[in-house]
Amino acid sequence: DAKTTQPPSMDCAEGRAANLPCNHSTISGNEYVYWYRQIHSQGPQYIIHGLKNNETNEMASLIITEDRKSSTLILPHATLRDTAVYYCIVSRGSGNTGKLIFGQGTTLQVKP
Amino acid sequence: GAGVSQSPRYKVAKRGQDVALRCDPISGHVSLFWYQQALGQGPEFLTYFQNEAQLDKSGLPSDRFFAERPEGSVSTLKIQRTQQEDSAVYLCASSFGTGNQPQHFGDGTRLSIL
Numbered sequence: 001d002a003k004t005t006q007p008p009s010m011d012c013a014e015g016r017a018a019n020l021p022c023n024h025s026t027i028s029g030n031e032y033v034y035w036y037r038q039i040h041s042q043g044p045q046y047i048i049h050g051l052k053n054n055e056t057n058e059m060a061s062l063i064i065t066e067d068r069k070s071s072t073l074i075l076p077h078a079t080l081r082d083t084a085v086y087y088c089i090v091s092r093g094s095g096n097t098g099k100l101i102f103g104q105g106t107t108l109q110v111k112p
Numbered sequence: 113g114a115g116v117s118q119s120p121r122y123k124v125a126k127r128g129q130d131v132a133l134r135c136d137p138i139s140g141h142v143s144l145f146w147y148q149q150a151l152g153q154g155p156e157f158l159t160y161f162q163n164e165a166q167l168d169k170s171g172l173p174s175d176r177f178f179a180e181r182p183e184g185s186v187s188t189l190k191i192q193r194t195q196q197e198d199s200a201v202y203l204c205a206s207s208f209g210t211g212n213q214p215q216h217f218g219d220g221t222r223l224s225i226l
Contacts, residue, residue: 032212043116043203043217044155051212087154099145099168100205100215102154 004088009107012082018075020106022088025069031092033064034100035073037084037108044087044102047073078110114138116218118204124224125194133189133221137206144187145215146179147203155203161187162210191223199225 005023012018024033032051036044048055048062050071055062061074075082087105091098117136125131137144143162147155148171158177160168163184172179176194181187191198201222205215 034214041219043205043219046214046216049212049214085154098212099157099160099171100147100155101157105154 003101004090004103006086006088006103006106008104009109011109011111012075012078014080014110014112015077018073018078018082018108018110020073020075020086020088020108021070022072023070024088024090027068027090031090033062033068033071034089034091035060035062036087036089036100036102037082038087038105039081039084047086078108080110080112082108083110084108116204116206116216118202118218118221120221121219122222122224124226126226127195129194130190130192131194131223133191133202133223135187135189135204135206135218137185137187137204138208138216139185141206141208141216142184142210143207143213143215144181145205145207146187146189147205148173149201149203149220151200158189158202194223194225196225199223 034049035047038044050062064071085105089100119134146158149155157171159179161181176192178190201220203220205217207213207215
């Protein structure tokens with residue numbers, strides 16, 4: 001599975017949009033981009049995933065570049081409860097023994 | 113509940129003891145994964161089941177680690193002759209099918225080996 005590169009940490013003001021970047025320049029055609037987050041002492045929480053089109057759900061939006069080599073997770077109105085480690089992962093999915101390979105992630109600190 | 117349930121939440125064992133960690137996946141989920149998370153690190157893959165079949169155990173660190181899912185639902189991760197380096201959070205995840213459906217995680221079992 002492809003590797004991803006994320007900044008180690010970011011800050012965001014409460015109520016503002018948080019834009020978390022991810023580079024995955026070696027992604028292959030059948031790999032999806034998944035985003036998870038992990039709040040202290042909890043298991044990772046699924047946020048969103050996509051293949052090549054932009055995706056939006058009740059939690060976030062995922063913007064994938066046309067060449068699929070990078071993506072951005074957008075939390076439109078960050079709250080203090082969004083403070084967490086955010087992981088960007090590329091995977092072929094469970095059907096291909098799609099184990100998730102977690103990197104170090106981005107620690108997002110939402111500040112009042 | 114509707115989520116992945118893991119028990120016990122915390123486990124303390126003496127070095128050399130055997131431990132068993134339980135995972136109750138979301139009902140109807142075909143795929144089940146185990147991960148190990150060391151302090152300050154991201155989770156690392158251990159093993160994968162599709163129904164009762166263990167299709168990938170490439171991440172198990174040694175032959176002291178054994179996982180099973182005999183009826184394709186509940187899974188148990190067993191660690192024999194525990195060592196201090198086994199101290200970690202053990203996470204279980206399940207997903208509905210075998211496609212790109214996301215994995216849903218439990219809150220893990222925190223294992224401490226004294």
